[in-house]
Structures are given as C-alpha cells and as structure tokens.
Amino acid sequence: MHQLAKTSLDAQEVRQRLDRLSAVDEHMARRYPGVGAGRQPVHTCYVPAHAVAAGTLLRWSDDALAAFGAHLSTSDELAAVLGMDGDVAAGVHPRVREKLSGAAVEDLRIDFEDGYGAPGDETEDDDAERTAGVVADWLRDGVQPSWFGLRVKSFDTSELRGRSVRTLDVFLTSLLQQWGSLPDGFVLTFPKVVDVAQVEVFVQLLELLEQQLGLAEGALRFEIQVETTQSIVDSSGRFALPRFIEAGAGRVTGLHFGTYDYTASCGLTAAHQHLAHRACDFARHAMQVSAAGTGIFLSDGSTNVLPVGEQVRHGWRTHYDLVRRSLAHGFYQSWDLHPAQLVSRYAAVFAEFREAAPAQGERLAAYASARGGAVLDEPATARALAASFVRALANGATDAAEAEALTGLDESGLRELARM
Numbered sequence: 001m002h003q004l005a006k007t008s009l010d011a012q013e014v015r016q017r018l019d020r021l022s023a024v025d026e027h028m029a030r031r032y033p034g035v036g037a038g039r040q041p042v043h044t045c046y047v048p049a050h051a052v053a054a055g056t057l058l059r060w061s062d063d064a065l066a067a068f069g070a071h072l073s074t075s076d077e078l079a080a081v082l083g084m085d086g087d088v089a090a091g092v093h094p095r096v097r098e099k100l101s102g103a104a105v106e107d108l109r110i111d112f113e114d115g116y117g118a119p120g121d122e123t124e125d126d127d128a129e130r131t132a133g134v135v136a137d138w139l140r141d142g143v144q145p146s147w148f149g150l151r152v153k154s155f156d157t158s159e160l161r162g163r164s165v166r167t168l169d170v171f172l173t174s175l176l177q178q179w180g181s182l183p184d185g186f187v188l189t190f191p192k193v194v195d196v197a198q199v200e201v202f203v204q205l206l207e208l209l210e211q212q213l214g215l216a217e218g219a220l221r222f223e224i225q226v227e228t229t230q231s232i233v234d235s236s237g238r239f240a241l242p243r244f245i246e247a248g249a250g251r252v253t254g255l256h257f258g259t260y261d262y263t264a265s266c267g268l269t270a271a272h273q274h275l276a277h278r279a280c281d282f283a284r285h286a287m288q289v290s291a292a293g294t295g296i297f298l299s300d301g302s303t304n305v306l307p308v309g310e311q312v313r314h315g316w317r318t319h320y321d322l323v324r325r326s327l328a329h330g331f332y333q334s335w336d337l338h339p340a341q342l343v344s345r346y347a348a349v350f351a352e353f354r355e356a357a358p359a360q361g362e363r364l365a366a367y368a369s370a371r372g373g374a375v376l377d378e379p380a381t382a383r384a385l386a387a388s389f390v391r392a393l394a395n396g397a398t399d400a401a402e403a404e405a406l407t408g409l410d411e412s413g414l415r416e417l418a419r420m
Contacts, residue, residue, distance in 0.1 A: 031246075032293035035387075035419075039394040040297045041107035041147050042349050043336045044189075044256070048115040049127045054137055057145065061104040063339035068100060071312060072343065081313050082320045082344070084351055092350045099346045099396050106395075107147035107333075110135075112167050113154065113191050114261075121163070128167045132174035139179055147185040151225075154192035155202070165205055172213060182215055187253055188222040192261065194230040196240070199247040206251065221251045223299070227258030229265045232286045241290035252296055255287045256335075259301030275303055275322050284329060300326040300334035307340040316344040323348035332391065346396070353388065353397040360385050361406025368409055368417065386418035 047056060072078045072093070079089035110131050112124065119127075138144040150171060153164035168188070176182070190202055206220040224244055226232070234240040245252050262283055263273040274280075280301070287298055303322050307315030319341050326334050327348070336345055364385045386409075392398045393411060400411045407414065 033295050034293060036295040039391070040333055042333055042395050043342075043345055044107040044109055044147075044299060044333065045105050045336045046109050046111045046115055046151065046302075048111050049124075049131055050116060050119070052110050052131050052134055054134055056134075057105050057108070057138070057143060060339040060342065061100060061102075064104055064342040065097075065100045067307065067312065067340040068097065068343045071316075078347065081316060082347055082351075083317070084347070085355065088351055088354050091354050092347055095350050095396055096343065096346045100342060103145070104342050105145050108145045109149060109151045109189055111151045112164075113151045115151075118163075121166075124163065124167055125170055128170040129174045132171045133178060135175055135183075136178035139183055144183070145185070147187060149185075149187040149189065151189035151191060154190075155198045156192060156194075169209065172209060176213055182219050188220065189225060189256065190222045191225040191258070192227045193224050193244060194228050195234070196243045196247050199224070199244050203247065203249050203251060218249075218251060221253045222248070223254035223256050224248070224252055225256045225258050226283060226287055227261035227265070229262070232283055239286070239290070241286060245290065245294060245296065254297040254299055254333075255291055256299040257284060257287065257301040257331075260304070262301075275301055276325060281329075284331065288330060297333060298331050300329075300331040302335035302337050304337070306338045307344065308338065312340065315340070316347075319344040320348045324352055327352045349395060350392075350397040353392040356388070357392070357398065357406055360388060361403075364389070364417075365406070365408040368407070368413070383418055386414050389414050390418045 045060065072081060075089040075093035076086065078084060078093050078096075079086045082089075084092065112128070116124075116127075118124075135144065135148065138148075150168065152168050153160045155161045155164065172182075190199070193199060202222070206222070207217070209215070210217060210219055224231075224241075226241070231240055231244070234243070241255065257280070259275050259280065260273050263277060263279060266279045268277065268279060284298075284300065291298055303319055305311075305315050305318040307313070307319065323334060323345060326332075336342060364382065367382045367385070389398070389403050389407060393400065393403060393414070403414060404410050409417065
C-alpha cells in the first residue's frame with residue numbers, strides 16, 4: 001500500500017485558512033461572470049430624435065448602397081480607396097454589398113441628447129411619443145434593428161435631469177401602450193456620467209419605471225458613456241468605472257467612449273480632438289481593464305470626418321483606419337454618425353478578420369487537433385482565436401463552410417471552444 005508523504009502543517013489549520021478564500025471565489029463569480037452568450041453589434045448609429053421616421057432604417061441602407069455603388073463598384077476600387085490588399089478586397093467587396101442590402105443597421109439610438117438639443121418641453125414630449133410609435137411600427141413590420149433604444153439627456157443639471165426622466169417615461173409609456181411589452185434588444189444610453197451617485201439614482205428611477213409600467217425587475221438596462229475625465233478618475237482620486245459598474249446593479253450592458261466630450265474635458269484644442277489621440281488611448285485602457293471579465297461590452301467613439309461630397313474617399317479612409325485601430329485595441333464596436341460610414345465600417349470589420357483568418361485558422365486547427373504547430377498557443381489564446389471566428393460568423397465576415405475549411409471545426413465546435 002502506498003504511504004502518504006509526511007507533512008509539517010496541520011491539515012485542519014490549513015483548511016481553516018484556505019476557507020477564507022471562499023468569499024473571494026463568490027465575489028469573483030458574481031463580478032466577473034465572463035463573456036455573455038449574446039453577440040455584440042459592430043456599431044451603434046446615432047440618429048437625432050427629430051430625424052427618426054418610419055423609413056430611417058431603409059434610408060440608411062439605401063444611402064450606404066448608393067455611395068458604395070457610385071464610388072466602389074469593384075473590389076479594385078475598394079482596395080485603392082482603403083489601402084486594402086487586392087485578394088482581401090476581393091473577399092470583402094461582395095460581403096459589404098450583401099450586408100448593406102440586408103440588416104445594414106445593427107444597433108440604433110434615438111438621440112435626445114447632443115444630436116437633438118433642447119427644442120422645448122412640448123416638442124420633446126411630442127418627439128418621444130412619436131418615435132415610440134415609429135419603433136412600434138418597426139416591430140409590427142419585423143424590420144427593427146437587433147438592438148435599439150434611446151440616448152437620454154445627461155444628469156448634468158436639475159433641468160436636464162427632469163427632462164431626461166420625463167422623455168424616457170413618455171417614450172416607454174407610449175411604446176408599451178402600442179406594443180404591449182418591452183421588446184428584445186432594447187437598451188438605454190446614459191451620457192456624461194461624472195459621479196457614482198448619478199448611476200445610483202438612474203438605477204432607482206429605472207426601478208420605479210419598471211414598477212409603474214409592470215415590467216420585470218432589471219428589464220431596463222443601459223450603457224454608460226465615458227465622456228468625462230471624472231468617469232476615469234473621480235474627485236477623490238479613485239478609479240471610477242468599477243464603482244459605476246457596481247452601482248449599475250447588473251443593469252450595465254456597455255461602456256461607450258465619447259470622443260469629443262472627453263478630449264474637450266482633457267483641455268485639448270479642436271485640432272487635436274480625434275479618436276486616435278493618446279489621451280483617448282488612456283481612457284480606453286481604463287475602460288478595458290474595468291470591464292474585463294464582466295460580460296460588459298466596450299464601444300469606441302466616433303469621428304466627425306464624414307464621407308460626403310468631395311471628401312467622400314477621404315472620409316472613408318479616415319473612418320476605415322480608425323475602425324481598424326479600434327479593432328486592434330479590442331474594441332469591436334464603435335459609433336457611426338452617417339449612412340455612408342456603414343461602407344467603411346463593414347469593410348474594416350471584414351478586412352480585419354479576413355487578413356488574419358488564414359494564419360489564425362491554421363493555429364486553431366493545430367490546437368484543436370493537439371498536433372502543435374509553429375506557435376504553441378495557450379488555452380486562453382485558443383479561446384480568443386475561436387471567438388474571432390464566431391464573431392465573424394455573426395457579423396458576415398465569413399460563413400460556416402469557409403470557417404470549417406480554415407479551422408477544421410464546424411460552427412458548434414468553434415462556439416464550444418470560444419466558451420471554454
């Protein structure tokens with residue numbers, strides 16, 4: 001019989017000390033549940049509330065397709081304008097056309113904040129009620145984006161706070177009267193947060209709305225916009241975002257960066273207010289470490305250089321490069337402000353995947369078959385490789401047959417590996 005080796009420590013005393021870590025295990029499981037099952041949209045389109053109408057979604061798709069057809073009718077033109085490899089462009093071009101012809105807008109916010117202004121209480125009430133009717137019509141026709149909702153006014157001043165809550169109340173009351181339930185994919189955007197108390201109060205107000213409207217507890221969820229320096233470091237010198245997330249009480253779905261408000265709050269002049277500034281990198285890194293492991297999605301901000309008129313190609317190249325930069329930093333979503341940006345959006349998203357797919361597929365196939373290869377990947381890297389393919393399957397950058405040819409794994413195998 002094998003005899004256990006002798007030890008110096010008392011087993012009960014060791015167990016008593018290790019048992020203290022059970023609380024850590026419980027906290028980590030609650031606070032860091034990992035990536036959720038749902039997929040992340042590649043963008044959020046912001047449309048001022050007064051401009052939202054029944055045909056808004058179709059107009060964005062049609063306008064994007066028209067710009068695409070007018071300037072990028074071939075893959076060679078796509079490669080030339082965006083600086084893309086010709087072979088990659090050949091695979092990207094038809095997929096961009098297909099995406100723009102279908103569900104071109106993945107996520108849309110009806111904007112009652114900066115893009116809307118303050119037209120007066122009567123007008124804003126009317127727009128809140130009217131846009132609720134527009135959304136109800138989209139739902140009845142089955143044309144709604146996969147994700148949609150409102151960006152309400154900030155809680156900067158007492159006047160804005162009252163107006164923000166009233167707009168949300170009017171919109172939800174009207175939508176529920178016309179549709180009967182809170183639709184799937186509905187999310188709110190809470191801008192310009194500067195203090196954890198604002199998040200706490202916002203959550204309390206959402207609880208009141210749920211009670212009054214007969215909604216399930218926790219049904220109203222929201223994104224926090226990181227648009228101020230106080231969203232990164234609070235007035236006491238503490239890291240702010242983890243406290244914001246905790247105060248969100250499980251309702252926070254995303255952290256969205258605001259390019260121009262944030263750079264202005266840093267004191268940058270207009271000439272230096274752009275998404276690639278290093279001040280923005282600092283904020284994004286803070287967002288990243290705050291959200292890692294929580295299941296909360298990250299979204300980068302926007303560029304105000306639009307692909308219109310004589311600068312359409314310059315606007316596309318600027319947007320394309322910024323989207324690629326965001327993707328390289330692990331931000332798989334960012335804002336779009338104009339229909340023509342959908343062209344460079346999907347071109348960037350698809351090119352990012354397709355450029356890397358052959359090498360990534362080879363590494364993933366070697367890992368899955370346990371035969372090894374030129375790169376010895378850790379399990380965490382294998383999960384990231386599989387997640388890249390799953391993301392590409394969802395957004396249209398590839399298809400199941402192509403993914404299996406590259407990796408040797410079918411779609412269910414890729415999804416299982418990405419979740420491990």
